[in-house]
């Protein structure tokens with residue numbers, strides 16, 4: 333049995349006028365019902381609430397203010413889910429609507445509750461149809477069109493595969509709408525091979541994603557050991573071909589290094605609230621992955637965070653070493669900080685014994701290695 337997350341972008345769910353593509357959704361639900369009957373587990377992450385709401389409200393284009401987008405989504409979401417629910421019910425599949433936000437998932441208990449709900453639904457043989465809760469959250473409205481949400485869901489449920497369905501056949505060497513000679517990239521084993529491509533932000537008129545956010549979502553999911561495919565969701569036959577392993581679309585191979593579920597949550601779901609700039613010795617120790625970060629290695633504390641918040645860890649820029657200002661270089665790691673920003677500023681650069689003089693009850697590690705993830 334395998335577990336697959338299918339993400340449908342706005343351009344798959346609705347046409348440029350916001351009218352739901354009934355035939356496409358029926359085709360996707362046919363495929364979902366086939367998977368269900370074969371004993372597979374599927375989860376849908378669907379955009380299209382805003383697109384649908386835009387049409388229902390008779391707006392002539394996608395709104396630009398967050399409040400209007402949120403309201404359009406509220407109008408569209410219930411109606412959109414109803415389409416899925418009916419199509420799936422007609423095919424013998426019970427579905428459930430689940431609305432998630434990154435903010436919800438950034439608290440570990442909420443993350444675990446979301447996982448528990450989703451795995452219980454799957455155990456009940458119910459197919460979850462997920463969207464971002466746009467009423468309170470704006471991440472996916474402003475950028476992403478649910479691409480990141482889908483990657484997070486795939487990580488959350490430890491899916492085997494993530495399919496990002498869009499209105500073109502996959503990732504091209506250039507934007508095929510502009511360059512007719514662009515070729516499809518069939519296989520991506522290494523993200524470095526994409527560096528010379530111009531991966532655009534161009535989106536459909538009613539969506540907010542584009543290829544760039546899909547590639548970043550693929551990077552997230554594959555790092556968690558989840559194979560990801562960007563493919564055409566408008567043609568049921570090509571979707572079937574991708575699902576049965578016959579190929580099609582752009583396949584991103586899963587990477588080997590699987591983090592623990594806690595570290596995946598830390599890396600992808602918990603937002604960073606600040607940056608700790610560290611000296612070269614601490615940077616080396618963190619990079620090796622073997623050591624915790626102690627206050628003595630911290631040269632600067634950026635941002636305002638509480639104890640328990642996630643922070644990025646960055647090496648001091650080389651030209652700053654030994655000099656005055658300590659700007660951050662590239663991020664090395666992310667971790668949960670045991671100190672608030674004001675506390676850490678008081679003890680940065682001090683040896684553990686001196687830290688105890690200033691903050692007698694403080695934990696020795698600023699970031700313990702068990703709460704630290706590289707990259």
Ligand code: GLU
Nearest residue numbers: 379380381382472473540
């Ligand atoms: N949650 C949004 C929706 O379903 C995502 C798509 C967008 O950003 O337009 O409409």
